Amino acid sequence: xxxxxxxxxxxxxxxxxxxxxxxxxxxxxxxxxxxxxxxxxxxxxxxxxxxxxxxxxxxxxxxxxxxxxxxxxxxxxxxxxxxxxxxxxxxxxxxxxxxxxxxxxxxxxxxxxxxxxxxxxxxxxxxxxxxxxxxxxxxxxxxxxxxxxxxxxxxxxxxxxxxxxxxxxxxxxxxxxxxxxxxxxxxxxxxxxxxxxxxxxxxxxxxxxxxxxxxxxxxxxxxxxxxxxxxxxxxxxxxxxxxxxxxxxxxxxxxxxxxxxxxxxxxxxxxxxxxxxxxxxxxxxxxxxxxxxxxxxxxxxxxxxxxxxxxxxxxxxxxxxxxxxxxxxxxxxxxxxxxxxxxxxxxxxxxxxxxxxxxxxxxxxxxxxxxxxxxxxxxxxxxxxxxxxxxxxxxxxxxxxxxxxxxxxxxxxxxxxxxxxxxxxxxxxxxxxxxxxxxxxxxxxxxxxxxxxxxxxxxxxxxxxxxxxxxxxxxxxxxxxxxxxxxxxxxxxxxxxxxxxxxxxxxxxxxxxxxxxx
Amino acid sequence: xxxxxxxxxxxxxxxxxxxxxxxxxxxxxxxxxxxxxxxxxxxxxxxxxxxxxxxxxxxxxxxxxxxxxxxxxxxxxxxxxxxxxxxxxxxxxxxxxxxxxxxxxxxxxxxxxxxxxxxxxxx
Numbered sequence: 001x002x003x004x005x006x007x008x009x010x011x012x013x014x015x016x017x018x019x020x021x022x023x024x025x026x027x028x029x030x031x032x033x034x035x036x037x038x039x040x041x042x043x044x045x046x047x048x049x050x051x052x053x054x055x056x057x058x059x060x061x062x063x064x065x066x067x068x069x070x071x072x073x074x075x076x077x078x079x080x081x082x083x084x085x086x087x088x089x090x091x092x093x094x095x096x097x098x099x100x101x102x103x104x105x106x107x108x109x110x111x112x113x114x115x116x117x118x119x120x121x122x123x124x125x126x127x128x129x130x131x132x133x134x135x136x137x138x139x140x141x142x143x144x145x146x147x148x149x150x151x152x153x154x155x156x157x158x159x160x161x162x163x164x165x166x167x168x169x170x171x172x173x174x175x176x177x178x179x180x181x182x183x184x185x186x187x188x189x190x191x192x193x194x195x196x197x198x199x200x201x202x203x204x205x206x207x208x209x210x211x212x213x214x215x216x217x218x219x220x221x222x223x224x225x226x227x228x229x230x231x232x233x234x235x236x237x238x239x240x241x242x243x244x245x246x247x248x249x250x251x252x253x254x255x256x257x258x259x260x261x262x263x264x265x266x267x268x269x270x271x272x273x274x275x276x277x278x279x280x281x282x283x284x285x286x287x288x289x290x291x292x293x294x295x296x297x298x299x300x301x302x303x304x305x306x307x308x309x310x311x312x313x314x315x316x317x318x319x320x321x322x323x324x325x326x327x328x329x330x331x332x333x334x335x336x337x338x339x340x341x342x343x344x345x346x347x348x349x350x351x352x353x354x355x356x357x358x359x360x361x362x363x364x365x366x367x368x369x370x371x372x373x374x375x376x377x378x379x380x381x382x383x384x385x386x387x388x389x390x391x392x393x394x395x396x397x398x399x400x401x402x403x404x405x406x407x408x409x410x411x412x413x414x415x416x417x418x419x420x421x422x423x424x425x426x427x428x429x430x431x432x433x434x435x436x437x438x439x440x441x442x443x444x445x446x447x448x449x450x451x452x453x454x455x456x457x458x459x460x461x462x463x464x465x466x467x468x469x470x471x472x473x474x475x476x477x478x479x480x481x482x483x484x485x486x487x488x489x490x491x492x493x494x495x496x497x498x499x500x501x502x503x504x505x506x507x508x509x510x511x512x513x514x515x516x517x518x
Numbered sequence: 519x520x521x522x523x524x525x526x527x528x529x530x531x532x533x534x535x536x537x538x539x540x541x542x543x544x545x546x547x548x549x550x551x552x553x554x555x556x557x558x559x560x561x562x563x564x565x566x567x568x569x570x571x572x573x574x575x576x577x578x579x580x581x582x583x584x585x586x587x588x589x590x591x592x593x594x595x596x597x598x599x600x601x602x603x604x605x606x607x608x609x610x611x612x613x614x615x616x617x618x619x620x621x622x623x624x625x626x627x628x629x630x631x632x633x634x635x636x637x638x639x640x641x
Binding site: 007008011012020021022023024025026028038039040041042054057058059062063068079095097099 | 572598636637
């Protein structure tokens with residue numbers, strides 16, 4: 001009791017009346033999460049305002065609901081401003097007082113957010129109390145310029161063989177994950193986060209998963225999985241669920257980028273997953289239409305491209321002078337019926353440094369991840385690929401593309417020549433090797449060793465249907481008996497001649513032990 | 519067009535010169551009649567009502583908790599650039615005063631102080 005009294009006395013002693021006048025406005029109209037406010041003649045774009053329900057109510061009523069309700073100024077008009085309400089819009093009423101806060105919309109950032117689930121305003125939603133983050137940063141800011149950046153040169157391993165071998169991602173890159181619903185887009189992102197556990201603690205990226213317009217149950221499941229697998233130790237989840245206002249869904253990716261930038265500026269690496277930007281675009285369209293901005297193609301506003309380009313441009317690899325940190329972005333886009341030529345997908349494809357295209361047909365055939373290698377590409381990642389991976393994965397993409405061609409012919413002809421049959425079997429075997437269930441990311445040294453075995457014919461004596469079993473046995477064997485080889489690859493990040501010879505010897509032994517009896 | 523006429527009448531009204539205002543309204547009606555646009559008149563009236571309501575909401579206003587504080591409040595508000603002819607008694611302020619005009623608020627009431635302290639404590 002004494003401490004409470006002391007706390008209150010301290011507050012009373014510290015209180016000083018606000019000097020000068022405040023700038024305020026009056027809500028003229030409110031609805032659909034938008035408020036039109038008279039009187040804020042000096043308000044600036046993206047400024048935060050506070051809807052004050054205490055102004056015209058008696059004190060006892062005013063204190064019943066003291067939670068602040070913020071708004072964001074998005075339209076400056078001739079004699080009023082239009083704001084989006086960041087919270088429960090039903091609490092805003094005509095005649096309500098609105099105060100200018102004189103600061104751009106900002107969110108808390110810092111190490112204390114790691115392991116937490118927050119909303120786009122930085123408020124905790126995981127029931128673990130205040131985040132304790134002291135620093136705040138504006139969520140909208142200009143991206144780093146050319147001088148401040150360095151080329152992407154370090155790999156960000158996803159732990160997914162097909163991605164790390166054929167569509168490598170570099171730290172600081174923006175790689176789009178695109179596909180229909182239910183094709184495994186989120187799985188790729190989550191596996192990438194889980195795989196960072198395999199990275200040394202010093203270089204492990206801080207991961208930020210931004211859930212936009214997702215079901216609360218799906219986000220809860222993801223958080224549970226990340227916690228269970230120990231990935232929340234380096235992950236922050238920002239969630240604006242499907243039930244959140246359009247304004248919060250629009251802001252969520254910017255919050256993720258702001259938090260990621262903080263770590264980048266500390267010289268660390270960060271990874272941010274935007275799951276997904278299609279829903280953000282829909283939320284922005286809703287807001288824009290309610291703000292009476294003119295609609296364009298598919299009713300999206302004219303600045304929808306700029307919305308995504310200014311967000312994704314914030315992903316960067318900073319120069320040494322700037323600390324050398326990086327922010328990698330994995331935006332996700334959901335297509336309809338595989339149509340990548342729709343408005344938002346083409347926009348984001350043109351902004352990013354490559355895309356991983358997931359196909360429903362491949363998914364239904366049982367390929368995991370269901371990546372269409374033909375149209376998936378990484379424009380800068382190969383420069384960041386480790387030498388070991390580059391050495392073993394050089395020809396895979398071409399071979400797989402040839403296999404897909406032959407596979408199409410195979411449906412029309414059962415009488416194939418030996419060479420074609422051999423190529424098809426090799427393609428099937430490679431497809432099986434690249435098949436990887438969800439939630440089992442693989443360290444890159446193991447990926448390199450497995451792919452080395454596959455492309456050098458060590459698995460040719462096994463039928464394609466048995467490849468996955470053999471692969472598991474091979475990995476067990478290498479973990480048990482080839483630890484020195486794996487450690488070598490891991491540390492040097494390349495496949496030296498000695499390592500290659502040792503690996504070949506280990507593989508020969510393995511094959512001798514496991515070759516099927518004719 | 520409606521907007522232009524409304525702005526014109528608003529500007530005339532700001533002159534606070536009744537004969538000029540009457541003359542302007544008369545001329546406008548004659549113009550609308552000759553142009554066959556009398557249908558615009560109700561729209562113009564609606565817009566003028568909106569403007570009047572907005573001006574009313576943003577008018578200079580001084581509130582005091584008790585009648586006895588009125589003189590001091592009016593003088594203090596005037597010193598802050600908000601001049602009103604009389605103060606309105608609002609017991610919800612508990613004590614002190616507050617003044618408001620066209621997007622500017624000066625709040626020296628006990629209620630505001632208590633709300634601030636309360637919010638700082640629970641924050």
